[in-house]
Structures are given as structure tokens and as C-alpha cells.
Amino acid sequence: FDSYSQSPLEFDAASIRRAAQLADMSAGFTAPHPNFGCVIAAPSVDGDSVVVGEEYQYGEGTAPAELLAVEAAGERCRGATAYLNMEPNHCHFDQRAVTAMIQAGISRVVIGIRYPLPHLRGKAIRALRNEGVIVHVLGEDLLSKNTEESLKLCRLVNAPSLYRASFRVPFSVLKYAMTLDGKIATNSGHSSWISSKSSRTQVFELRGRSDAVIVGGNTVRHDDPRLTARHGGGHVPLRIVMSNSLNLPETANLWDAEETPTMVMTQRGARRDFQKLLASKGIEVVEFDMLNPRVVADYLYECGYLSVLWECGGVLAASAISSGVIHKVHAFVAPKIIGGRNAPTPVGELGMVEMSQALELIDVQYEQVGPDMLVTGFLEPVPDLMPRIPAPEDTYAILDAASFSPYEASIIPFYKSWDPYGAFSNFSSYPIALPDENGDSYVWPSVEHYYQ
Known part of the structure; x- marks a missing residue:
């Protein structure tokens, strides 16, 4: 040692x-x-x-x-x-x-x-x-x-855990690759490849560190991505497609869910026939009354997701930033120029009219990756959870908040593994082994499974 x-x-x-x-x-x-x-x-x-x-x-x-x-x-x-x-x-x-x-x-x-x-x-x-x-x-x-x-x-x-605990949404990273003149594709929508092979290898590693990867319908239609983590690490993130209308192709790489799971999130009632087609391919479809990045982040939080990678186009990226669910940015800048008045940019309309409204990244880092430059930074500072000594005027408010009625029901919540008694949840991976009548051990996946 x-x-x-x-x-x-x-x-x-x-x-x-x-x-x-x-x-x-x-x-x-x-x-x-x-x-x-x-x-x-x-x-x-x-x-x-x-x-x-x-x-x-x-x-x-x-x-x-x-x-x-x-x-x-x-x-x-x-x-x-x-x-x-x-x-x-x-x-x-x-x-x-x-x-x-x-x-x-x-x-x-x-x-x-x-x-x-x-x-x-x-x-x-x-x-x-x-x-x-x-x-x-x-x-x-x-x-x-x-x-x-x-x-x-x-x-x-442990930034993902700190953000999740503080904001009650998964830690979310927006990743994109753009040219030196700020384009993510040509006028025709072609984008393979803007960044170098070295940069794409880093993206595979970034996916492998994430619990889910999110794209929008435009990305599926124009790029037909696989969104796999081809780094050999063994971890496979969930692939998520957000589409309000389900105007998606019937054949796509993301519909091959044998090795990598895919989930499609859409507006309630959208294209029922296409939903059935996706279900027949093993794709889970989740409907929302109003689909937007905030409700998706809330849903993934409730499902226990810790870290999410957004690899979407400019329209969805702008919506996610406006919704306040993006915490960090990974921008790969390639030394290429393609021009084009209508060529898409990494982030769509945010409604800003003055430079004073610009979002400034925190703790910015620069790294050369092959011929590209990787710029990373946080939109929200990493939460500091160190204990604070309350001011005297705050002490009474704390005591009032801690008061309770003796007539309140003694309810112990343990549905989620991160609840105060979450170790009893069937989502908590703590198996128990009990001997059966033959002297062998029977293994229950969790305490909750044993209770049932």
C-alpha cells in the first residue's frame, strides 16, 4: 500500500x-x-x-x-x-x-x-x-x-446526491457539441459528426455515469441515435424520448430495447395506435397531462433517479433551462465553421433581450479533448449542506415547526427507499434470509416482500 x-x-x-x-x-x-x-x-x-x-x-x-x-x-x-x-x-x-x-x-x-x-x-x-x-x-x-x-x-x-436532496429533482446535465460558430447541425439537419472521436468517447463515459439519457422527438427523427454507453463499464442508462405528439418514426434504433431499455414520455391520449406499437417492442410509454421538463424531472425523482443527461436539441434544451431543471453544462466546441442562417443552435429561445440577463456558469473548467475544447460549468452552485447555527430570532420558528399534537396518527412512511424508514421498502435492496422447515434458507428480496 x-x-x-x-x-x-x-x-x-x-x-x-x-x-x-x-x-x-x-x-x-x-x-x-x-x-x-x-x-x-x-x-x-x-x-x-x-x-x-x-x-x-x-x-x-x-x-x-x-x-x-x-x-x-x-x-x-x-x-x-x-x-x-x-x-x-x-x-x-x-x-x-x-x-x-x-x-x-x-x-x-x-x-x-x-x-x-x-x-x-x-x-x-x-x-x-x-x-x-x-x-x-x-x-x-x-x-x-x-x-x-x-x-x-x-x-x-456526490454532487448528484446533494442536488437531489436540495432540489428534489435528479441532478441534470445538459450536453451538446457545437461548431466554432455555435451550430449543432447544418441547415439540412445533418450533424454527424461535429465533435471528434475522442469527444464522443467522453460522451459514452458521461452516459455511463447517468441513470437516464433524454432526447426530444427532433433528435430521433434527424439523428436516429442509439444513446448507448459503449465504454464497457457495464452500466446501462435508461433512454428517454420526450414527444408531445408522438410524431416519431416507426423504425428507429431506440426502439430496439433488447439490450438497452427505452421509455417514451408523451401527452395524454397522443397516438394510441403508435403507443401500442411501441409497447409491442418492449418500450414503456408514460403519459402526462402536460409534458414538460419539470414534470419529467419530478417523475424521475419519484422513481429514484439520481443523475440525468440531457442530449436534446435547442428547443427542448431551452425549455429545460427555463424550467430550472438543468444544473450543469458540458459543451464540446469543435474547430469547425458551417455557417447557415437557419442552422440550429444548442439552446433555443430563452426570452432574453439584454446581455445582463445572460446565465453565467459557475466553476468553469476547460479541457482539450483531441481537436475539440470541452467547457463545463454549473448553472446552480453545488449545495452546501454543512450545519448552520440559527440566529436567535430563528430559534422560535424552528421550535414551532417541530411541535406536534399528541392526537396525530403515528404513521411511518417507507414507500420510497429514501424515506425515514425507507429500509423497510420493497425498493430498498437489503435482502433477508430466513430458514425454512427443511433447514435451508429462503431469501426475501426485501423486508417489505417478507411482510407481504
Whole structure:
């Protein structure tokens, strides 16, 4: 394992960055929950800290990163420090992460950011401290230039979870490729290919990190895309087509749903015969009274989606931005000029008449990808969920909001896996095994399935 000859605070910051890098390896596999990484370091003979175990949670329902790292470190956990990019999940039914660290003898835990859901935020920290474990949180207990950089990386790695918890919609990225003169296709609609092969490879990776990819009807008619993640990572995002009228071709690459699922979202009552055709091909059709990006984002939030990639044309992109559901932009700029007064642009009409109304990206990054330039930035800053001390005048409002009537029904909601008692939901991937009359174990997919 790697060892470092750094100051203790520098080592803390570097270990948290490593935990965040490990957590990022499971991007696309953990929805609706965050990504977790864990690094365990113990004192060496010469007094320096040395990494003795590291792991990440592979996907939703799999073993926690902390448990895997403890198993990798073995006996060297006793008296060691565990570095976590995020406070672990510590709910009614899953306390494995905290239990593993306590039983292994971990004496100190350094955490990048707190858990994003309010009903779980701080629970693991309190549980560890109650057992005598020293817990330090970046930005609260540890403050330095190095820890600021590590804290920023932790927020970026779990930005989808932070946006989802704060705005109650999936983290949404708008991606497009355009020429140097701002066109995404020629006057005739031809667009293959604006960007280079290197840029398209990055797009495959971006899709692989997303739970769903959204396009509009124009993209299906003009480009006939596949929207696959041909990067070999194993994760397959849902392909979504938004179309009010269902004026779509009967034959399209997206209608091949054998390997990659496709969903079509449309206005209620649109082309019933075409809906039946899609259903016969295995395409799920979802109808809305009024189809727009906001209701789609709300729907995907309720379905547990964490991250969504919008690869649509300018009209739908403008609607999504106006609806406030786009949080980040990935723009590939190719060194090409095609001109054309009627050639489409990446974003349609937003109703702006002055430059002072322009939307300015935050934390802008530039990267050369082959001959292209990739520009990324946020339209909404990454939410900061660090605890705040309320002002005296706010204290009474908080107490009033927390009051309740003894006559209220004691209802425990657990339909969604992110509810306070979500571990009991049939959407929560925590199987249980109970012995049957023959002495064998019968596995129930979830606690809810056992109840039923």
C-alpha cells in the first residue's frame, strides 16, 4: 500500500481525496443513494501513517465501503483512522458501516461531508462518538487550504446526491457539441459528426455515469441515435424520448430495447395506435397531462433517479433551462465553421433581450479533448449542506415547526427507499434470509416482500 511523509493535516486531506476518488468509481451504480469510498490508515514503525486498506461501495444494495475496507485492512484496523468521503448511511435496517468500524477498533474517523438526507444527516457521526470514536468533519473540525480542496472534491463526486436532496429533482446535465460558430447541425439537419472521436468517447463515459439519457422527438427523427454507453463499464442508462405528439418514426434504433431499455414520455391520449406499437417492442410509454421538463424531472425523482443527461436539441434544451431543471453544462466546441442562417443552435429561445440577463456558469473548467475544447460549468452552485447555527430570532420558528399534537396518527412512511424508514421498502435492496422447515434458507428480496 502507499505511504506518505506529510504533516498530519496534509495526510488527512490527501486521504479524503483518495476516498472521494474511490467513491467516484461507482458513479452510475448507486441510485438513489450516494457514492462511498473509504481509506484506512495506521501508524507505521517510523511513526508515519500508512494506508492499510481501501475500498468503495460497488453499487446500490452491495456491501458498504467501510465494511470492505475493514476486511481488507484486517487486524491493522485497531487504533487506525478511517477516511470517508461522506458520512455513512446509518438507518434502522442498515448499520453495517458504523458497526464494522467500531468492532474493528477504528479509533478516529475523518469525514468529508455529512449525509445529504436530513433524517440521516449526523446519525452516523453521533453513533461513532457515542462509542468513543473521535470524529472530525472537513469544514467543521478541520480547516486548511488542503482540506478546502478535499472538501470541494467530496462535493463534486456526490454532487448528484446533494442536488437531489436540495432540489428534489435528479441532478441534470445538459450536453451538446457545437461548431466554432455555435451550430449543432447544418441547415439540412445533418450533424454527424461535429465533435471528434475522442469527444464522443467522453460522451459514452458521461452516459455511463447517468441513470437516464433524454432526447426530444427532433433528435430521433434527424439523428436516429442509439444513446448507448459503449465504454464497457457495464452500466446501462435508461433512454428517454420526450414527444408531445408522438410524431416519431416507426423504425428507429431506440426502439430496439433488447439490450438497452427505452421509455417514451408523451401527452395524454397522443397516438394510441403508435403507443401500442411501441409497447409491442418492449418500450414503456408514460403519459402526462402536460409534458414538460419539470414534470419529467419530478417523475424521475419519484422513481429514484439520481443523475440525468440531457442530449436534446435547442428547443427542448431551452425549455429545460427555463424550467430550472438543468444544473450543469458540458459543451464540446469543435474547430469547425458551417455557417447557415437557419442552422440550429444548442439552446433555443430563452426570452432574453439584454446581455445582463445572460446565465453565467459557475466553476468553469476547460479541457482539450483531441481537436475539440470541452467547457463545463454549473448553472446552480453545488449545495452546501454543512450545519448552520440559527440566529436567535430563528430559534422560535424552528421550535414551532417541530411541535406536534399528541392526537396525530403515528404513521411511518417507507414507500420510497429514501424515506425515514425507507429500509423497510420493497425498493430498498437489503435482502433477508430466513430458514425454512427443511433447514435451508429462503431469501426475501426485501423486508417489505417478507411482510407481504
